[in-house]
Amino acid sequence: MSDPFVVVGGDAAGLSAASKCKREDPDRDVIVYEKSEWISYAHCGMPYYVKGEVDSIGDLLSLSPAEVRERGVDLHRNHEVVEVDPERQTVSVEGADGTFEQPYDDLLIATGARAVTEPIDGTDLDDVFTMHHMHSAAALRALLTPPEEADDAMFDAGYVDLSELSEYVERDPPETVAVVGGGYVGVEMAEAFRGRDLDTHLYQRSDRPAPPFGEAVGDEITAYLDDAGVDLHLNTEVEALAGDGSVERVVADDGAVEVDLVVVGIGIRPNAELVAETGVELGGSGAIVTDEYGRTAVEGIYAAGDCAENRHTVTGENDWVPLGLTANRAGRAIGQTVAGEPAPVGEIAGTAVLKAFDLECGRTGIIDHDRAEAAGFDPVSETITAGSRSGYYPGNAETTVTLTADRESGRLLGGTIAGEDRAAIRIDTLATALHEATTVEELERFDLAYAPPFSPVWDPILVAAKVLDGTLSA
């Protein structure tokens, strides 16, 4: 019998792989080491828990350790894998009782990513948070909830003891908060804070929030943030957080603002250091290079999730787009491959959706012209605004679509969408088109849905395709 399948990391990719492998090959030993207490948590749900739309932190946990073990997976929390030795096919594991060696036959690196705070000074002050950990979410929820409204269910994480949060629970909510970084975390946390009526400052270095969504969507998000009363500092560099023990001030190049609490969401970095010395190849992003089966450059070692690159369906090159579905899908495929039935991890299209107050935003593919050119394309874009429903039907909402295509081939390279009425989910149509290397001319003639309550005769996506096709053939 072969040595175990060892998985490093107990979140989406790691547990998907472990569960799938065990299901397909019940006799295989599958061991998961997770360095923290937490497993299988919904990172993307944290802002909504902080906001209060999700009642309990337990709601963000998909699988308990007991459920994982019921699947036959040998799960060890609070165990950190500190070294990988591909020659001997062992990992060194540090637990409460010391360090031990664990042999593996197959190894999955699913170590995720971590929030970065550099180069901002003062991020180690109290009441400065990043959103890459459940403890942060719990502490923020505790701080934002008036003491008299807090209840135990809110902080019932089942298998994790959150009693050390009591100091946060007992404090009165902050009045003024700042979010540094206008990406996903920034926009979602601004919504969470405004949902609690806090004075909210949002700092973004560039001229629009959510740069991956492009200019048209960025402009719309800006308008929604403004309308919602967010104090938006665009083109503003935060230099430092200052305070005595706790954060008291954001110091930026547009001046200083007194604050009670800060969330820093300026980016994440892949946790790939573990394999940096092993011969496993890292890409330009710093994440682990993988092939179509999630294999790294070292025999027997796989990587998946936020620490790994994947092949982008438009460029054909490896790319780092750390998102939840990619992690789950790659983990599941690797679990099946390790169990003996090779399954490709699938390509990524960079599909992402974002809620900014009532605005639904979506993006997929390559929309940035510099990136498109670097990938060998000659990008052309058009932006249109069209109704989400028949004009006469109640609830019709203006929907903005940008499509980008390659001039010569007419191939769709990417697109974005924003609007209040079922806009975000429409991005899946474009994502599907990208996976199939669809041209704009083809897209324009696709038989999409029409009924007054759901779409006008020409869906906004078709309108955009018509306009871009006109430009391409002009």
Added chain:
Amino acid sequence: MSDPFVVVGGDAAGLSAASKCKREDPDRDVIVYEKSEWISYAHCGMPYYVKGEVDSIGDLLSLSPAEVRERGVDLHRNHEVVEVDPERQTVSVEGADGTFEQPYDDLLIATGARAVTEPIDGTDLDDVFTMHHMHSAAALRALLTPPEEADDAMFDAGYVDLSELSEYVERDPPETVAVVGGGYVGVEMAEAFRGRDLDTHLYQRSDRPAPPFGEAVGDEITAYLDDAGVDLHLNTEVEALAGDGSVERVVADDGAVEVDLVVVGIGIRPNAELVAETGVELGGSGAIVTDEYGRTAVEGIYAAGDCAENRHTVTGENDWVPLGLTANRAGRAIGQTVAGEPAPVGEIAGTAVLKAFDLECGRTGIIDHDRAEAAGFDPVSETITAGSRSGYYPGNAETTVTLTADRESGRLLGGTIAGEDRAAIRIDTLATALHEATTVEELERFDLAYAPPFSPVWDPILVAAKVLDGTLSA
């Protein structure tokens, strides 16, 4: 200079073609003959106008005759083309001043379809309506609106005089109504009638409403109709409508019901008689066979809209699926072709969406196993139910997806979806996949959107693809 481009029919296909031709080739004479008073009206909006969600009948009119003429199109309403002579390239036109001959160089047949009432007896009684005409919509709205609530704006159709409706306006609303036929018209009109608190009977011959949407969606629609208090008569054949002058009774094989008003929506038939003797080929559906440019079997004669067949992207065979987008798209393409720049009309996927009270339904492609087998496939289907959002996020709604694929090739053949939360528009993802001959295995790995407010990690479509792929590879 060539003879004119003559268009028969002034609705979606006809006016799209006329407008596009004139825009691309402003020197070309473009003449449209419309036998009724109405042009460019939104047939799909009628139930919502009757229900009262759309205020004025004028809201359902996209283009006025004046606007059409501003585009340089020579529009003649109340002019019926009664004969086509392909040898001499003329049509005979009957207007108020008699019949005349009109030469053409290119001819578009865009005569639409008509509601059928056979074999039901008594459909000529007063207060029996079909929903294939704006006059019916106006009369129904008038009847359903209490006299004291009626206002002129409701019936302001601009260029059409609706004063003959005054008798309907003055009558008190009916109390009990019946809808014969449980297709689109039946389901939408049942919603309209229940929205006005009328006792509503819905008769359907087969065991589920909306047969094109398949069993899973049909069952859900049944539940929503029941919940909404619609008196549903499934597996019931209506034999006759009876009454003295006005309809008073529906006589069906489950007994008779006293009613004040009846809508018959048991099907439509293509208006293809005009060209039946010309050498233009008609398909098995009775609609006009067209090629990829909308050309019929006779040189210089095109057909588009509800009177025409189109190539189905899954079967590769011609099919008759009379829907709004197909008409607009084919009309536009033919206008461009006639103007000298050939443009394909595009293929159809049979994509359709339907609102049944709060339930959103969608369908695309081939889902019926008999039809799939007739097209040479070996169909396999799976139905799943999954959440529309992350389970912990408010508003998450159960969403039912059925996918059908060919066993050997794994190719997706069609799918259906139903649910309350953004379900219908998700069908566009499947329609796009059909146009690209996607396999279920490919679909399963597409990088679709995930964010708690809009989709779970695995969108219901991906869940269905996973399950069906499992079945296919078992």
